[in-house]
Amino acid sequence: MRGAGVALGVTGLLLVGGCSEPEGTDPSPSASPSASPTASESPSDSPSPSPSPSETSDVPAAAREQTPEGAEAFASYYMDVLNQAMTSAEPDGPEALSADSCRFCGRALETVRQLSSDNQVYEEAPARLENLRPGGDAPQDQVFIRARLVQVGANVLDDDGEVVSTDQSGTAEVLVGVGWTDDGWRLLDVESAS
Template sequence: MEIPAAARAHTPAGAEAFVKFFMVQVNVAWTRPQAGLIPPLGEPGCLSCQSFERTASDLVAKGHRYAKTPATYTRFEALSGAPGGRQYVRVLGTQHRVDIVDSAGRVVSTDAEKPIAVNAMTVWQGDQWLLYDMG
């Protein structure tokens, strides 16, 4: 997986671009579905990353997938106040009302539509951003 150049910059804008890339990968992991996309983008102790990956792995194991993009993100904004080497990023968007379907296309469950407003914390490790957590 190639992380875009903008998301590799060690700047607040780079952290914003990284979180945007991360959230696109979650959408891909759940609609394809595909396990293994999330762990390389998260710090090993990231509980949110583990939860996103667990969902992807469960979808793969059951032969299920999201029928369309689970969420759309409308704003990524770097925030001040994070400890050294870290960057807060505010994420706004919408979790869509979307069906989860089996391999035959039958609906097995449906996520409700709701707004998304969370803060992500990224950490600069080596030469890249990683997601530290989200909540």
């Protein structure tokens, strides 16, 4: 699908149809974002196998610390890497930083792959995380972070530089889960916190 389907963007993964479970399904923390995550839920089951150190060499020092502040720095860094992927249609960066079980990551990476397939890119970074703060108790080696995910209403361009669609702007309160591995943090999932 060209244009409008791809223009859901990062926040659109949560704002458009991603905030509730379809009828007849049991909500689970690793499924589509749940309506009200609790401290006992985790955004995903466990981190994926870690990539080689060369894949994480660009991670800022602050985001390599196994602390709540390091987890927040990693979540911000992940969004920067995802935005770079959206503006270049290259999924390698965020894929290396994502847990295999991360549903948000999978949907975002599928968007990046679709952009690449359609010879399209975002004109600017489509989304950002703001107001990162502790998100409650988490299992060992995981940190939950509450944040505001802001979609800026960015244009999607074709390979001729023509605008093919524009994201809807909006915000969503989210719970971001990150997990610590031998090679550092990995994004476990992003779920609606409202």
